[in-house]
Amino acid sequence: MSDYIQTDGASFFRVGRQAYVSAELYRRELNEIFDRTWLYAAHDSELREAGDFLTREVGGRELILQRQADGSLGVYLNACAHRGARVCNERAGNTQRFTCPYHGWTYDGQGALIGVPDRSAYGLPGHCDLQQSLIRVRHDSYRGFVFILYGRSAVSLAQHLGGARDYIDLILDQSEAPLEIIPGAFDHAIKANWKLLAENGVDAYHLPFAHKRYLKYLDTLGTDPASHRRSGRGEALGNGHALIMSGPPSTGRPIAYWSPLFPEALKPSIEAKFDELVRRFGQARAEEIAHTNKSLFIFPNLVINDILGLNIRTFFPRGADQVSVTVWGAGFADESAEERAARINGLISFIGPGGFGTPDDVEILESCQRAYAHAAIGYSDFSRGLLAGSRRHVDEEQNRGFWREWSRRLEGASVRPSQALAIAV
Structure with missing residues (x-):
């Protein structure tokens, strides 16, 4: 057990109260637990139709969850690939694209960059790769409960x-x-x-x-x-x-x-x-x-x-x-x-x-x-x-x-x- 827990495994089990007040431990928990564990994000019923989206903070990060045309779910960080501004400020709705309010970069429902004002000034190619798209977040679901995972892990949701x-x-x-x-x-x-x-x-x-x-x-x-x-x-x-x-x-x-x-x-x-x-x-x-x-x-x-x-x-x-x-x-x-x-x-x-x-x-x-x-x-x-x-x-x-x-x-x-x-x- 950790330094915070005392137990003999048979008659007593105690937790040191420093575990509830330590700022250093709080930072470790963010890294070792919330950044590396499957976290509940939403339920399927909140995204019924193609184009339906939610913006939601999960595990300290802002996300966009959107129902795709094929019925699958897309989950992206709500941060523009250009300077990181939120590309969607609404809590929920239905749309086929998201436009950053800062410099007008626009993304389709799959998170791909489809519009940049004065694109030639950036030297951007005509097509887009993942570096110019919204960052995708790993996700999975069980009986309609949708979970996300930020860190790489071999552990499946199941x-x-x-x-x-x-x-x-x-x-x-x-x-x-x-x-x-x-x-x-x-x-x-x-x-x-x-x-x-x-x-x-x-x-x-x-x-x-x-x-x-x-x-x-x-x-x-x-x-x-x-x-x-x-x-x-x-x-x-x-x-x-x-x-x-x-x-x-x-x-x-x-x-x-x-x-x-x-x-x-x-x-x-x-x-x-x-x-x-x-x-x-x-x-x-x-x-x-x-x-x-x-x-x-x-x-x-x-x-x-x-x-x-x-x-x-x-x-x-x-x-x-x-x-x-x-x-x-x-x-x-x-x-x-x-x-x-x-x-x-x-x-x-x-x-x-x-x-x-x-x-x-x-x-x-x-x-x-x-x-x-x-x-x-x-x-x-x-x-x-x-x-x-x-x-x-x-x-x-x-x-x-x-x-x-x-x-x-x-x-x-x-x-x-x-x-x-x-x-x-």
């Missing part, structure tokens, strides 16, 4: 996802219709180290303490007040990925599990959805799909929450003590307007800026960071369940899995300049 793929499948098997991102996103910042958010995304232990207001609210609606004590499991899935799963949930689920949070009129359609899941997969898998809450963490910065609503969250460090966060809601294309409304209400009521969950978590994580800033000597403990060898959803094996991968990637690594990265198709 190899990186590893055991997490089974749980992406479990989430997406809720419906035979495709997943789609609900328009709009929730962007916010937290004055805390990014690793605190990685821990929190698969931490069920804090629910009855940090989110007491939410549990009291559920009580007023007639839900089961003991729901947070339901059985479940926590798993380290390898490669730093992690999972917590528990159920049945008192909050209900728009797919096949009704609760008092939903309108009474939705009961028949929800029951019909469960019957369909049983027909497709059998009783056991249908119950695992419909009657359990799942939070899936994909190393280093993606969380897929399949709970009251379905949401996708990414985060990226802006410093040792600052992280930016983006959350998207998601649903399935065959949902009725009432079912979609239930999903959105669930997302807003817990995850949104005025919800029960996010403000509580932000306050707690920022309080941790403030303590570390002037009391960083010492260790944070992740030993829960280790001695007993248990894998309950309220234990911490999933957190230990994250820290093992973090340590593996940083062990023996020196700071290397970002210009040494190889942007590759």
